[in-house]
Amino acid sequence: MAPEPALRLRGITKRYGAVVACDRVDLTVERGEIHGLLGENGAGKSTLMRILLGLEARDSGTVERDGRAVTVAGPREAAALGIGMVHQHLSLVDPLTVWENVVLGSAGPVRRAAARAEVRAVAERYGLVIDPDARVGTLSAGERQRVELLKCLRRDPAVLIMDEPTSVLTAAESAELFTVLRRVVAAEHRAVVLISHKLTEITTATDRVTVMRAGRVVLRRATAATTEAELAREMVGREVTLGAAVGVLPNATAPAASAASAEALRLAGLTVRPGLDDLSLTVRSGEIVGLYGAEGNGQKTLGDVLSGLTVPDAGTVEVAGAPVDLRRPGALSAAGLGIVPEDRHHAGVVLDLSVAENLVLTRLGDVSGRVFVDRRRLRRRVRALVDEYGITAASLDAPLRSLSGGNQQRVVLARELSGRPRVLVAAQPSRGLDVGAVEDLYARLRRCADDGIAVLVISTEPAEILTLTTRLAVIFRGRIVGELPTARADPERLGLLVGGAA
Amino acid sequence: MTRTGPWLSAAIVAAALVLSGLLIAVTGGSPAAALRALVEGSLGDAAAVSQTLLYAAPLMLVAVGTCCSARSGAFNIGQEGQVLIGALAGAAAGLRLAVPGPALALVVLFAAALAAGAWAWLSALMNRLRGVDIAVSTLLMTFLAQQVVAFAVTTPWLLQESRWGAAAALPQSNRLPAGALLGSLGDHPGPQLNLGLGVGLVAALLMAVALGRTRWGFRLTVAGLNPAAARHAGIPVTAVGGVALAVSGALAGMAGAVLLASPLSTNRLQPDISINIGWDGLLVALIARDRPLLTIPVAGLFAVLRAGGSFLAATGVPPYLVDVVKALLTLAFVAPAVLRRRPGAA
Amino acid sequence: MSGVAEDLATILSSGIRLTAPLVFAACGEYVAERAGTLNVSVEAMMLGAAFGAIAVAGLTGSATVGLLAGVLLGALVGAVHGALSHRWHVNTFVVGLVLNALVLGLTSYLVTVGELGRHQVAQVSVPVLRDLPVLGAPLFVERWPVYLLLALVPLTWWLVERSRWGLELRAAGENPEAADMTGIRVNLRRRQALLWCGALAGLGGAYLAVGEVGSFNQNMTAGRGYLVIAAVIFGGWRLGRTLAGCAVFGLADALRLALPALGYTVNSQLLVSAPYLLALLAMLLFTTRQRRPGALARPFRRTS
Amino acid sequence: ACVSNDETAAPAPSAAPGGSTGTLLPGAPDVNGDGKVVIGVLSPGDINDNGYYESFVVKAEAFAQAQDWTVIKRGSVPVSEALTAARALCRQRADMVAIGASELKDAIPASEEAVCARTAWYVPSSANVPQTPRIMLSSDDPNQSMLVAGYAAGLLMRARNTTRAGFVTGPEADFTKIASTAFLAGIRELIPGATLVTTYTGDFDDSGKAREATQAQLSQGVGAIYPYLGGATDVATALANSAGAITLTPGTDRCASTSPTFDVSVLFDPGDYFAAALQLYAAGRLEMGITKTWQLGVDPYPTVKLCKGTPEQNADLAAFIADIGRGTIDPAAEVRRLGS
């Protein structure tokens, strides 16, 4: 008789309010296979895995391990069932050492010597070299990822879930990781679920693949029987050229900025330790420049600098030819730089304030006298913005928290553009947006460029970069390692650059 | 927000009161008599109401200040010390400055606000320079303030009371001159309205307007709710927090001056001049959910307990009961807020 | 010269007696803070326990039973604090201050109701060792609960630094989100840490009552709980330095009380404020080297 | 821009005149004529301290109970709330407001107010409270009792051949300094080279600290300990007992106490003075506007007694007390001569 699959999910459904993150999802993972799980942002992949791990309660559906229906109350129970996960957002505790982090989730007494020896042994077995006594806070992104892997592998999981494990790794590191995974699967007969946005990775490393879209499974196939083009099409829901994988207007219509147009944003020698290392970049008016790179290479720090959250150790930022005093709060905004931050909840909006208040957050001076906020002027302005950007909200006074992600994003964009900036920086702008919203967003960014605004798009998505930008720069370990016109780029070239092989 | 909130609050408050009643009964007292004494002492006649209003004023001032700092995200718990520093500065100004007549009362208020504001701002400074927790430093500085005042009133060349003859001088200052005192409308035992209450009410109103209607208030609120977004929006978060903390300290200091210069005290600086008004004011702000106008009724409630507490002795119930009731009431008011916040957060 | 030795012995033994209650409570507070709770209710734990110890000793006639009751009462305060701030997420400072006010009010109230009397646990003096010069009397003639410290301090260290519970506790105090992902019940660990804190602070308060003093009077802890918080901050969240902080505070007090007898005078206000000043200074001077728990005083609720 | 403190300083004490200028309150003891007699007592200290503050209340209660009067007692009144607390008593129709110690003297202005118009006032003083027409002052001279306390301690110390004594008290305030100085002077009457160690713990009620201060003094070989304390008295005394030191009481007669034990009872018990006043009050003969000055050696209180004195010691002490009573010894001068 055929062995039961290592893992079988049936009819898993999860709702967050009006959002159906997972909609009757079925997923089967056999022993001895690497199973690719694919889907655009917000398709519900992570949610599905969190449910599997017991971090989230499912609304309905069943989970079977080796043919037995199980209930998973939490990560610890999952571990007992042989399910381990390497998280997309690292679950490491910085001040603890590597070995302490590795043994953190297990039970029983802590035996120092044994634990360290074990960490060494596991590390050796999988080729993940690391010092067990190092403090995790001092490690690089790649090393942290290794710790995260070790933490999971140490428990000998029968089912190993990896949520975008390569997003912070170099190409070489990724290749090494897949070798390890291959060995784990072949020799030890484990099952692996690999979540990734990188189509190449999926096609080369997996045996079978499942594609999700908007919470539903739309494709289930042996990897050998599919192509990257098909996967991309299924993921997005329409025919796409790989160069514009997100499925919006092809890039051709974007006007190339003439070299003659003015330099609107000039970053020179920006250094933040750790994070940025002598980063220099120029964006001209009317140009959309993409800053591409694997996650964890300094994009976040750059975003923080341009949001005014971090003062760089060295380097200057010039807007429209004038240097900006970065120590003065709000100086960048005053100089004409608008920014849609990567983590909107963190730096973009105040969830407990109303839609109206969020819309005037950075331009308070425009709607108030010397002392008092002019409510009438505020409402007039806010109503205009809401209409112009098509923001859907129950009322202007509703707390921003009650808006959907797409609408929150629109609020930020509307606010930043309402100041008529010369430069617009958008960090991971499509993250968490559905296709329609992305289309709308891209159209708006293009229009900005057409209006003579210099646009800088910071993104980890090759598709986004290839679709949207006219010129791209690749960031690696906090510095720019290559710049080229987008027309001359293709995914392979980007893949090479991203690993620092410029 | 659900409709059950007020009912739940009422139920839990009732539970707190029943618990206090049980405490009295178990220890051999009469809960009914205690309740009657509390009401009579605080609301029974004109003098009682006047007394209650006298207590309400400094409580309100402390609480209004606490609203301001809490909204900015700076969690000040050193009000008791700030009240003391305010009283100290007020006494020094009132006793040492040769300002004529009622103007001196203003000088006393101003000096108290200035000194306590600066004292509180030190915590903001430590936070800015070395990341010292505001809650921790304001708490520790309360104990320093107590010693500073104790030193001032036991040191003859500072503020210790002038000695007459060979008799012992107590650890206290001289009485403030009449010009330094806050005037009252009416006099004991009739209805008496002290200027201090006016100061408290005006502070509450101004703070409500400032927080709700002005640019400053808006920026402060944003800084408190989301510092990162605030910094991005060009709001100097640490400076705003520092100002809020200083304002909070200044209002607590003013409460100290009101204690010192109103008929509530003996108009001398004494080590126990703050009579826990700082701690209580913090609780008032907490129950009022950091809304300045709500502090008015809540301060009133606490003032009722305080004024009524002085009548408890007659029933044989130890006045410490009032402290127990206050603590239980605070817990009662805080608990439903928690239950209510739950569904929203999911 | 023997005069100097005697003086030293006097100050030392007095210092140990003044330090011991602080050390008990500091071992508790240290654990609570490592788990992420800046617990202000130590004062309530100590005072409640001091009252409970004497009251129960009076009821049962046994000071030892009183001591145990103190431990339980302290833990009870810890449990209430934990439930309020780590189950219902009420601001932990507010909970602490309210509990302090509540316990002070309650004990002051109850102490007026009945006579409590005097109860004291036995003194142990270790033969031979007690005759050592200078250190003999201070170290080897003590009320027996003091010797519990010989086990409790290493136990506290072991629990936090070596046990799984402590590892999880530290993770909960440093990065609750990551700990949660790993399957650690953050708020449960924090509540447990508060229970431990309550039990030990309770032991400290009970020791003060039935060990050192032998009776209870109103507000008898007189701010010792706040001193303990200052000690943990002064110690930069390391157990050794925290206890050193307690010793400094205890010895400073001992010195203040002994100096007049030795013929010196000192400014008492300055000495009384010294611990708080020292704690503030320690924070101002050593911030970079401190191991302040990353999520100290930050509540944890699972959201994503 | 500074003016001197003196502008606001209290007036010089008026010499206490004899009984003749006082006024009798009509209707006493039911001064307010409501058919009940209510005595309101305010104390700045802990009224369960087993000592000075408690005694005041206990004596009042004992007397009132016998007369079927009501007593309202409030302990631990913050000094800054003295006035407020006194007014509250008047509003509760107290016939007499009695103040436990002169720290609460700022309550006195209430006696002039309309609410307290029909109320008798009893205020203890040690020459630091000015006389007003509406209060009865009960005054003693701490120099007298403390000098004699020192003398009594000196008698016992001489017998034991010790010259060092200790004085443990709470805050470092004027009245504690004065007490300690007079105590030392008293010892030196008998032992000219005697020394006194004074330790201020900062708090009359912090037992833990009082104990350590006592311990430090005992280790320095003091032969007599005066725990001039409140709630912490018993703890300090018990420790002194265990070291076999001579002990004295801070105000009340505790010769009968067995745990702890005292060798000298220093009696300046506010309760005794108050009981005497209440006696007059009950008879309607308590006058306001006068000062009753309690003279050591003349009145039964204040006084000092040896709990286990030999007949010679008792006689010595009695003679010394009598000398003070006759005025042959001027305590103030003695304190100036010997106290430093």
Ligand SMILES: Nc1ncnc2c1ncn2[C@@H]1O[C@H](COP(=O)(O)OP(=O)(O)OP(=O)(O)O)[C@@H](O)[C@H]1O
């Ligand atoms: N706690 C939550 N509350 C509300 N909505 C949520 C929550 N968690 C996830 N969602 C929503 O559920 C949907 C699925 O999210 P999920 O994180 O599973 O996406 P994903 O496929 O992992 O995307 P990505 O590729 O960006 O990681 C998204 O629309 C997201 O906004």
Ligand SMILES: Nc1ncnc2c1ncn2[C@@H]1O[C@H](COP(=O)(O)OP(=O)(O)OP(=O)(O)O)[C@@H](O)[C@H]1O
């Ligand atoms: N917690 C909430 N309280 C009140 N209203 C809410 C809440 N969550 C969502 N809503 C409302 O429900 C509506 C639907 O939300 P949903 O997240 O499905 O929007 P959406 O259609 O997916 O938008 P977008 O495409 O912009 O993400 C929104 O308009 C939002 O205002």
Ligand SMILES: [Mg+2]
């Ligand atoms: Mg995901």
Ligand SMILES: [Mg+2]
């Ligand atoms: Mg009457």
